Amino acid sequence: MHNIRQYQVPLQKYMAMMDLQEMNERLFYKLLIENVEELLPVVYTPTVGEACQKYGSIFRRPQGLFISLKEKGKILEVLKNWPERNIQVIVVTDGERILGLGDLGCQGMGIPVGKLSLYTALGGVRPSACLPVTIDVGTNNEKLLKDEFYIGLRQKRATGQEYAELLHEFMSAVKQIYGEKVLVQFEDFANHNAFDLLAKYGTTHLVFNDDIQGTASVVLAGLIAAQKLVGGTLADHRFLFLGAGEAGTGIAELIALEMSKQTNVPVDDARKNIWLVDSKPWAHEHEPIRDLVDAVKAIKPTVLIGTSGVGKTFTKEVVEAMASLNEKPIILALSNPTSQSECTAEEAYTWSQGRAIFASGSPFRPVEYEGKVFVPGQANNAYIFPGFGLGLIMSGAIRVHDDMLLAASEALAAQVTQENFNKGLLYPPFANIRKISAHIAADVAAKAYELGLATRLPQPDDLVKYAESCMYSPAYRNYR
Ligand SMILES: NC(=O)C1=CN([C@@H]2O[C@H](COP(=O)(O)OP(=O)(O)OC[C@H]3O[C@@H](n4cnc5c(N)ncnc54)[C@H](OP(=O)(O)O)[C@@H]3O)[C@@H](O)[C@H]2O)C=CC1
Ligand SMILES: CC(=O)C(=O)O
Numbered sequence: 001m002h003n004i005r006q007y008q009v010p011l012q013k014y015m016a017m018m019d020l021q022e023m024n025e026r027l028f029y030k031l032l033i034e035n036v037e038e039l040l041p042v043v044y045t046p047t048v049g050e051a052c053q054k055y056g057s058i059f060r061r062p063q064g065l066f067i068s069l070k071e072k073g074k075i076l077e078v079l080k081n082w083p084e085r086n087i088q089v090i091v092v093t094d095g096e097r098i099l100g101l102g103d104l105g106c107q108g109m110g111i112p113v114g115k116l117s118l119y120t121a122l123g124g125v126r127p128s129a130c131l132p133v134t135i136d137v138g139t140n141n142e143k144l145l146k147d148e149f150y151i152g153l154r155q156k157r158a159t160g161q162e163y164a165e166l167l168h169e170f171m172s173a174v175k176q177i178y179g180e181k182v183l184v185q186f187e188d189f190a191n192h193n194a195f196d197l198l199a200k201y202g203t204t205h206l207v208f209n210d211d212i213q214g215t216a217s218v219v220l221a222g223l224i225a226a227q228k229l230v231g232g233t234l235a236d237h238r239f240l241f242l243g244a245g246e247a248g249t250g251i252a253e254l255i256a257l258e259m260s261k262q263t264n265v266p267v268d269d270a271r272k273n274i275w276l277v278d279s280k281p282w283a284h285e286h287e288p289i290r291d292l293v294d295a296v297k298a299i300k301p302t303v304l305i306g307t308s309g310v311g312k313t314f315t316k317e318v319v320e321a322m323a324s325l326n327e328k329p330i331i332l333a334l335s336n337p338t339s340q341s342e343c344t345a346e347e348a349y350t351w352s353q354g355r356a357i358f359a360s361g362s363p364f365r366p367v368e369y370e371g372k373v374f375v376p377g378q379a380n381n382a383y384i385f386p387g388f389g390l391g392l393i394m395s396g397a398i399r400v401h402d403d404m405l406l407a408a409s410e411a412l413a414a415q416v417t418q419e420n421f422n423k424g425l426l427y428p429p430f431a432n433i434r435k436i437s438a439h440i441a442a443d444v445a446a447k448a449y450e451l452g453l454a455t456r457l458p459q460p461d462d463l464v465k466y467a468e469s470c471m472y473s474p475a476y477r478n479y480r
């Protein structure tokens with residue numbers, strides 16, 4: 001840590017951490033686990049975003065497995081080149097929507113690598129069981145196509161049948177080589193492919209879309225926890241989303257499902273309290289409204305959620321409107337990395353005169369406002385996917401079910417302590433994440449058993465203890 005801390009520039013810390021992961025994996029994980037709050041912003045958002053943008057020019061050694069259009073017809077052989085056979089989790093991207101930074105092509109590899117390092121550090125999945133994959137179908141990013149250091153295919157993205165066939169070959173090969181129970185996490189695919197892939201492979205493979213499902217689960221957890229701060233139930237709230245894409249609609253659907261279960265109303269009725277806007281249409285019947293601030297005034301939401309990928313869209317007027325309507329407005333600026341955040345923590349607290357309950361996708365430091373210190377939470381799917389994946393693996397689950405996402409949300413919300421609430425936090429600190437992940441894993445596994453989707457039999461008596469016993473630890477053995 002002394003060594004890492006000498007670097008002032010976050011990207012240099014990132015490069016030093018990547019070198020360490022390559023040279024001494026155990027030490028890398030020991031550092032990450034023991035200093036998770038300090039190192040998460042280095043190996044994950046926001047720094048991983050900058051690393052992906054500059055991936056070609058900071059490139060040292062290949063990480064993960066690249067599968068390009070050129071390998072069509074040979075994907076099984078390519079997978080066999082990977083030195084490990086006992087793979088439990090694959091995180092795969094095609095690089096088309098990397099955080100809120102757009103199409104970064106092959107340079108998106110930083111994301112599967114980063115996500116999987118969290119699978120190990122936060123969720124305890126063995127590093128050797130993790131496989132980062134980037135599918136290279138080209139890029140539409142003109143700047144990268146002209147960049148002399150770009151590492152991927154220099155062509156426009158393949159689409160349609162060509163794209164679908166490559167993805168299908170990959171999904172079939174994965175099942176053939178690693179079996180029915182390998183978890184495939186789709187990450188940072190563009191909207192126009194993400195929903196189709198999830199629907200297509202959700203019935204034949206163990207697949208999970210982190211941006212749609214993981215984000216939904218973490219936000220629902222924060223909203224369940226928020227009820228202890230603001231009182232009432234989910235059904236008492238009105239939700240307004242800026243951004244109706246993977247994250248936005250994923251969250252909206254899970255909130256509606258939970259509301260419908262809590263109040264016994266049909267999901268369609270629960271949806272009536274949820275409003276989504278993108279840059280163009282409305283999702284409910286309503287007269288057209290041009291600006292977000294006018295939408296806030298018309299809809300009078302109690303919860304405002306940013307999932308547009310566009311920074312600075314929660315302006316002073318928007319936050320002030322939320323604060324004039326609510327004693328404790330809940331404001332979630334989820335877009336990553338920090339540059340794309342809808343507003344900063346400081347803006348949320350200042351413009352609401354310290355009344356906002358705020359969390360963001362990328363971390364912000366505590367803010368002092370009128371003598372009081374406010375600690376912003378981090379509403380990021382990193383709270384969910386490591387424990388969720390561990391729960392699937394340890395129960396031998398063969399499919400993902402929405403009720404498992406609800407179980408994960410409730411498990412996470414239950415880990416928020418009174419001390420956390422007193423600081424205005426909707427999420428527990430990342431410092432305790434391995435314990436939290438064990439609880440999430442246990443509840444997800446319990447749901448898998450209840451739904452008849454678990455294959456590891458008999459069911460262990462104490463699932464939390466079992467989850468902990470399954471977790472990889474970077475222990476240094478004493479050989480004497
Ligand atoms: N905190 C977390 O854990 C997570 C955060 N995210 C973040 O959420 C963001 C969005 O991701 P995702 O949902 O997958 O992306 P999508 O592309 O699926 O969705 C983006 C949505 O925002 C809308 N949008 C774009 N520009 C504007 C604008 N100027 N005003 C209003 N709406 C706009 C888009 O519609 P249209 O273009 O038609 O307007 C679309 O509905 C990213 O920044 C990502 O990093 C994602 C997953 C997890
Ligand atoms: C956190 C995440 O998955 C994203 O921003 O895409």
Ligand SMILES: [Mg+2]
Binds near residue numbers: 188
């Ligand atoms: Mg993502």
